[in-house]
Amino acid sequence: MAAIAGRPAGKASWQRGLRDARLWLLLITAVLMLVDGYLIFMVAPTDAVLGHVQRIFYVHVPISILSFLGFLICAVAGIGYLIRRTERWDRVAHASAEVGVVFVTLALVTGIIWARPVWNAWWQWEPRLTTTLILWFIYVAYLMIRQYAPTPQQGRTWSAVVGIIGFVDVPIVYYSVQWWQSIHPKQVIGPEAAEGALEPIMAQILVFSLVATLALFTYLLLERVALRGIEDRLSQLRREGNTD
Amino acid sequence: MELLRGALTVAWKDVRLELRSREVIASALVFGLIVVVVFNFGLNRAPGSLAPVAPGLLWVAYAFIGVLAMNRAFTRELEHGGLDGLLLAPISRDAVFLGKMLGSLAFMLVIEAILLPVFAVMLDLPTLSPTLGLVILLATVGFATVGTFFAGIAVQTRSREILLPVLFFPVVVPVIIAAVEASALALQGGPMTAVWTRWAPLLLVFDALYLVICPWIFGFVFEG
Amino acid sequence: MELLRGALTVAWKDVRLELRSREVIASALVFGLIVVVVFNFGLNRAPGSLAPVAPGLLWVAYAFIGVLAMNRAFTRELEHGGLDGLLLAPISRDAVFLGKMLGSLAFMLVIEAILLPVFAVMLDLPTLSPTLGLVILLATVGFATVGTFFAGIAVQTRSREILLPVLFFPVVVPVIIAAVEASALALQGGPMTAVWTRWAPLLLVFDALYLVICPWIFGFVFEG
Amino acid sequence: MRATPEVPDDGGPAIAGTGIRKDYGDRAVLRGVDLTVGWGEIAVLFGANGAGKTTLLRILAGLTRADAGTTHIAGRPMHRRGNRARRLVGFAGHQTMLYNDLTCRENLAFYARLYGIRDAGGRIDEVLEQATLSDRANRRVRTLSHGMQKRLAMARAILHRPAVLLLDEPESGLDAESVATLGDLLRDWATSGRAALLTTHSAEVGLAWADRSLTLAGGRIESDVAPERSGPAQPTMLQ
């Protein structure tokens, strides 16, 4: 992230370096994902109560957590944009919101798939699920407001403020299992995780999944930031060509 | 002090304008009454089916009314560029925000106070306690804060009316949820420890959080 | 024919303004989803308690959207005196009324159509029949007619504060009640004779009545 | 204005008002205004702020109801059902009557349809050209500058080739070039036998355009003179 937010010194070589880094990252991500798949399906123990569906756990949890990270980056980059007013910050904020939305969507999907066998219903109006859904709405609104603003400049500012205030929902999602009676499992990661909530082997595989998913997350984010850079360049060229 | 002076000036202006035209209160009341009647007719089909949903209905009605009120508070500002006048004045953006927020808060509280007895009669709400009043106050503060903030954005877009709920509801739903839970407890009239130990503090945290964040970012909403 | 041409021109302009970039449709969809979330979380305390209240909820949501839509339809007209432009044109006042009404009607119907399946899935509405569609259409016509009329009054000065609660409410509540009753029957999926023999004709009578009276008095509303 | 003028051959003078009265609450704004503007005439109405110029123009256009008196356009009464008379009038007032979120062309197309203009496309291009807004045709009105919006409002007023123009301070907010264009338009207007009544606060501009110069004061037409067409501006006349 530091490289993206840094100064544009030696622009061309810097950009080429970044492109190479993205290629490498793609490669590493692919390898990690493959190993992760192997671990999840071959190494992880089958759950005594839930059976094979429980393996979704190793996908569902990292993806949920990383969507939080996406929105955190979005809020921080939003603050950065409001202070600095450089497109660079906005690019990061926009990209992380998009990646975050993809990740919550996946969290919802994996959750729904998981819920069907264990709760006997696709969906429950239940705090964790409801607040996660709301999180999805907030960042969909983030992406909508960008387009609906009268000028692109306003779109950037407005989405930044929505991203900042929207982040308030993330801790609510996290703590929802505690605040309300929830049938969703309690936290296994983060400040409120209970000691020894998981078997050691499960915890280890979960950590590996987390790393693999983080690699994927980072790759997607960098790729999207780069793409936004190209889009911005294009509209700038168009503006310069437009003599009034 | 500077802040408060500016905020109160703005809020007082809104209150005065409203007392002139009464449009926000009148239309909100009409809508509130429609909601009560519809709920009553529509819901009261199975006897006793209303009691468990009453707190939810109360807050759904309040939420809709809040959206109407906050929309109006800002369209009035845009009529002849009054908002520019506020932004030109030597008061901080926080003061403008706070002023608009206090104005909306006042309207909403008035409307809520008028509608509560109506709801109590028509929805068979069991007990009206000071605790319920406090819950409503706390939730409405959070509501008005977030609502004012998003109304500031939505009013500058084309489809402002419909965009406001889309922006606003997701962020405010946690407040509504806490308010529903707390009101349910308060209405049951039983022991209210859960209200005091859990919901009221939670609402307070929300209020404090939004009251810190919203004024700060509000200034950015109005940059041409 | 003159009448229809004028009315359709006005309506089409409103539709076009509304549809710029599909903002409205997208927002309406999200709005519906959020409303369902609010309803569900607010009301769904005892399992299965939503089914009996579903028709009422449906119409509260529709009424809310309707109020927003009709407000918007007229505030937009006032922004730069567009209403003067309409009144200057060689079309009768009835055509202006009908145009504004048709625009709001179209807008409401589109949103209702989008929201209905959403509600059906999320509120567990049992059956969607053509009968329900007809009920919605009939009720919305009445709602849009009366709503347009009062929105027209409400944007003018003076009279609104008394007229709005005193007239709008009693005039529109019967329509909504009839709609809720009819929808409840239609949703139950049982025999619908009551819909056909009682509610649909009643709605039709309301519609016809309002459609005759409103355009006629509308002309007088807009004399400086 | 290459357009064929649609001056009706029947009926009376272009604009005729007799005994027009208008009170706002306890304030009598117009106390019996009589005025006639003939075909081929450009009449300019002067008057201090609050004299009642806008009120008078709006009454003539049928937008405001007078408390007493009659108004005729080309001999036809202007009233609620006066569709025929209304088709003859082009009006541009203090407000632009445009929709912010429609483009220039869409705004004009809307009004063209309201006025029942067939094949409006060519006519719209024509008036956009006259308002020198051709390059903004597909921009939203919201993005135009104040003067451009006023020019578009003017284009809207002449779009349906009215026989009678009622213009409230048409030159305010326009740049020098646009004022000149407007002057040319009014000259053509008069020579093709149509009529216009306009208000302005600029003695310079008003007197240069006027075939007749009216002054509204105390709720009545106080003076009604024909300035020398090519003579110098006589600001003394304003008082």
Add this chain to the structure above:
Amino acid sequence: MRATPEVPDDGGPAIAGTGIRKDYGDRAVLRGVDLTVGWGEIAVLFGANGAGKTTLLRILAGLTRADAGTTHIAGRPMHRRGNRARRLVGFAGHQTMLYNDLTCRENLAFYARLYGIRDAGGRIDEVLEQATLSDRANRRVRTLSHGMQKRLAMARAILHRPAVLLLDEPESGLDAESVATLGDLLRDWATSGRAALLTTHSAEVGLAWADRSLTLAGGRIESDVAPERSGPAQPTMLQ
């Protein structure tokens, strides 16, 4: 203006802008505007419709954010937290910034409180007098004519005795007498050491008032000259 001028003795020139740029989407409106207006100076900004005059004034007033460049009022930066600088500025634009359903006095009282003016009553009477609206003081703004509303907007702009005035077409819509009053006010303004930047389309009015005449074209200040104060208007200078 019998009011004591509040010209700050510290700081730089009255108005200073450097390298101001503003794009709207793909349209560059201001492409690097530099301008300085000194104390005791009345600067008039000319430019065709759409030249960017309003945009520039709004940026100087802190209402619109420039894409690049800096703006200072009396040496103080105009930014979001620039309460001090904002107190020095009086602004009147295309919109009146008034509330239709408040009376004239209530509108002014509201702004007086916003600007923290103590004992506002007397000052409000004073500016109402200057705008010759004393007899309408307790009428709602809705009932005023267009020109009266503009005059009230002007009264609002000078209410807090700003040191710097930014006026966008202040003379448009005013009757001859009010234009003269405004001219007197601006003369006092300059002699008491304060400053004003205004736009206008009227060469006659603008050049009569101007100590300096600027022309905005192509997104830059194209010409910047000091017309002879008492000389005749030179309309050729406009292009």
